[in-house]
Amino acid sequence: MKYLVTGGAGFIGSNFIYLLLDERPGSQVVCVDSLTYAANIHTLNAAFNNPRFTFYKEDIRNRKGIFEIFSKEKPDVVINFAAQSHVDRSIEDPGIFLETNILGTQVMMDACREYGVKRFHQVSTDEVYGDLPLDRPDLLFSEDTPICTSSPYSASKAAADLIALAYYRTYGLPVSISRCSNNYGPYQFPEKLIPLMINNALNGKPLPVYGDGLNVRDWLYVKDHCLGILAVIENGKAGEVYNLGGHNEKTNIEIVRIILHYLNKSESLITFVKDRKGHDRRYAINPEKAGRELNWSPTTKFDDGIKLTIDWYISNMTWMNECTGGEYVNYYNEMYGNRG
Numbered sequence: 001m002k003y004l005v006t007g008g009a010g011f012i013g014s015n016f017i018y019l020l021l022d023e024r025p026g027s028q029v030v031c032v033d034s035l036t037y038a039a040n041i042h043t044l045n046a047a048f049n050n051p052r053f054t055f056y057k058e059d060i061r062n063r064k065g066i067f068e069i070f071s072k073e074k075p076d077v078v079i080n081f082a083a084q085s086h087v088d089r090s091i092e093d094p095g096i097f098l099e100t101n102i103l104g105t106q107v108m109m110d111a112c113r114e115y116g117v118k119r120f121h122q123v124s125t126d127e128v129y130g131d132l133p134l135d136r137p138d139l140l141f142s143e144d145t146p147i148c149t150s151s152p153y154s155a156s157k158a159a160a161d162l163i164a165l166a167y168y169r170t171y172g173l174p175v176s177i178s179r180c181s182n183n184y185g186p187y188q189f190p191e192k193l194i195p196l197m198i199n200n201a202l203n204g205k206p207l208p209v210y211g212d213g214l215n216v217r218d219w220l221y222v223k224d225h226c227l228g229i230l231a232v233i234e235n236g237k238a239g240e241v242y243n244l245g246g247h248n249e250k251t252n253i254e255i256v257r258i259i260l261h262y263l264n265k266s267e268s269l270i271t272f273v274k275d276r277k278g279h280d281r282r283y284a285i286n287p288e289k290a291g292r293e294l295n296w297s298p299t300t301k302f303d304d305g306i307k308l309t310i311d312w313y314i315s316n317m318t319w320m321n322e323c324t325g326g327e328y329v330n331y332y333n334e335m336y337g338n339r340g
């Protein structure tokens with residue numbers, strides 16, 4: 001089996017590549033990534049030592065380049081992780097989100113049609129459902145919850161999902177979609193909540209919590225997400241959507257306190273800053289369909305996963321410093337400089 005993974009130099013895509021190389025020993029893995037700011041090529045160091053791994057630096061928006069890769073590699077299965085993935089950046093500059101997440105996905109599906117790929121899997125997000133109120137803990141997102149997006153990022157992901165389903169119905173392209181909640185774990189770029197807070201705490205810098213810190217996210221360890229995607233590809237039906245999540249809701253301020261406590265740092269580092277525009281209040285996934293049809297459920301408890309994650313960043317400060325050098329300094333100053 002030959003898998004083509006886009007966005008494999010980023011957070012979840014790289015974890016997925018390592019899962020494939022470990023758990024599908026006969027497989028070939030081709031990674032396509034344009035190496036944006038969110039990628040760190042050193043994330044793939046161990047994969048480059050594996051003869052079953054091939055890497056192409058290419059942009060999913062480049063139709064000619066993508067078709068050439070398909071012509072050469074003839075993948076059986078394509079998993080599309082490549083995306084602009086950070087909500088805050090989408091609020092500052094939506095255009096690149098629409099181009100990458102919508103038109104890039106279309107290029108990938110056109111290549112899959114042309115080369116008869118057996119499954120195109122679109123990695124999507126719970127953010128396509130919008131948000132839930134804090135005072136209704138009984139409400140969860142199911143696959144039938146209406147699409148109701150808030151940010152340019154989530155709107156672009158929802159558009160890609162709808163186009164993928166249109167390609168299934170119109171052209172019979174064997175498409176599947178997974179919609180997952182917030183991931184945490186190794187190799188996450190430190191502009192996202194958990195690695196940003198770990199990095200700042202380790203460096204004794206203020207921890208910027210948006211608004212009142214009471215927004216809720218449903219956290220899932222990245223390996224559990226990757227196992228869920230594999231289950232959808234191998235046992236899920238074409239034309240279907242599967243929600244992946246862990247019933248692990250936490251407020252942002254809880255997360256920040258857990259990190260500070262584990263690192264033995266003072267809560268005086270917590271700084272409440274101006275809220276995100278259009279900030280979704282609560283996400284919560286109902287993953288029953290994936291449990292029932294795919295026998296998938298998360299295995300990593302949050303208490304264990306967060307320790308593994310913090311320990312990983314402590315042991316990989318060189319990787320972290322590669323991410324936070326150069327352009328990151330400008331990004332951080334622009335996003336947080338006048339936020340206080």
Ligand code: NAD
Nearest residue numbers: 007009010011012034035036038039059060082083085183
């Ligand atoms: P990430 O930002 O860490 O990585 C994205 C990768 O895609 C990077 O390596 C980047 O270089 C690459 N990329 C971006 N634009 C590209 C282009 N035009 N061509 C080729 N490569 C390009 O993202 P992530 O957190 O790993 O998310 C991966 C996918 O999972 C995304 O589609 C995201 O919407 C989805 N998702 C993420 C989460 C989460 O919590 N992080 C949760 C649910 C779904």
Ligand code: DAU
Nearest residue numbers: 085086087125126127181182191192193208209210215252
């Ligand atoms: O739900 C899945 C989504 O989770 C994915 O589709 C996105 O790609 C991924 O980035 C993530 O989106 P969020 O916006 O939830 O993640 P982020 O880490 O940016 O923020 C998590 C919460 O923490 C959110 O409520 C905003 C808050 N926050 C974030 C940052 C970076 C802060 O309070 N301070 C911060 O500095």
